[in-house]
Amino acid sequence: MNIKESEIGVDEELGLKDKIQNLFEHQIQQEYNNFLIYVKISGYLNKMRLNGLAEYFNKNGTEEVGHGNLLASFMRDQGYTYSICDCNTICDKIEDDMNDYSLYDLVKLSLNREKTNTDNIYYILDFCISNKLGIEEQFTRSFLAEQIEEVEKFQTLLDKLYIAKNEPSAILMIDKEYGEK
Ligand SMILES: [Fe+2]
Numbered sequence: 001m002n003i004k005e006s007e008i009g010v011d012e013e014l015g016l017k018d019k020i021q022n023l024f025e026h027q028i029q030q031e032y033n034n035f036l037i038y039v040k041i042s043g044y045l046n047k048m049r050l051n052g053l054a055e056y057f058n059k060n061g062t063e064e065v066g067h068g069n070l071l072a073s074f075m076r077d078q079g080y081t082y083s084i085c086d087c088n089t090i091c092d093k094i095e096d097d098m099n100d101y102s103l104y105d106l107v108k109l110s111l112n113r114e115k116t117n118t119d120n121i122y123y124i125l126d127f128c129i130s131n132k133l134g135i136e137e138q139f140t141r142s143f144l145a146e147q148i149e150e151v152e153k154f155q156t157l158l159d160k161l162y163i164a165k166n167e168p169s170a171i172l173m174i175d176k177e178y179g180e181k
């Protein structure tokens with residue numbers, strides 16, 4: 001991947017430890033933000049009476065908390081520190097009202113967030129490799145492996161919705177399928 005595409009970067013004034021600390025800290029925030037977004041999406045889907053997909057997004061939200069916690073625990077183990085924005089600040093910032101979003105839009109938004117995450121994690125991995133941060137590199141590689149699966153699963157769902165178009169029976173089949181995942 002091309003690092004220039006990534007939304008993140010490091011402050012060149014900082015020392016190595018602070019640079020990597022900031023990168024991991026930013027990623028923790030991203031994971032918790034995704035948790036909030038997916039739970040928010042779950043609420044919209046529930047209103048649309050798509051209970052299977054609502055449940056699926058809720059589960060995905062829980063996974064994001066797991067990712068954030070994993071990063072936080074790694075940082076603590078390695079002697080790094082971090083701070084996280086409070087929930088209200090995040091909720092204001094993450095997305096405006098998604099009321100007008102279609103099901104397709106909501107999944108596309110999720111896919112785009114996962115793609116951004118993937119770019120960011122590649123950036124962190126490149127940073128670890130070029131700065132010979134062995135333990136951090138190892139951790140980031142395992143983190144990245146799971147992240148790639150995240151992109152694939154939302155891409156698959158989006159592809160299915162694209163084929164279904166706005167055909168209610170097809171959408172209901174997808175809803176049932178994802179409710180059982
Ligand atoms: Fe994640």
Ligand SMILES: [Fe+2]
Pocket residue numbers: 034064114150
């Ligand atoms: Fe994710």
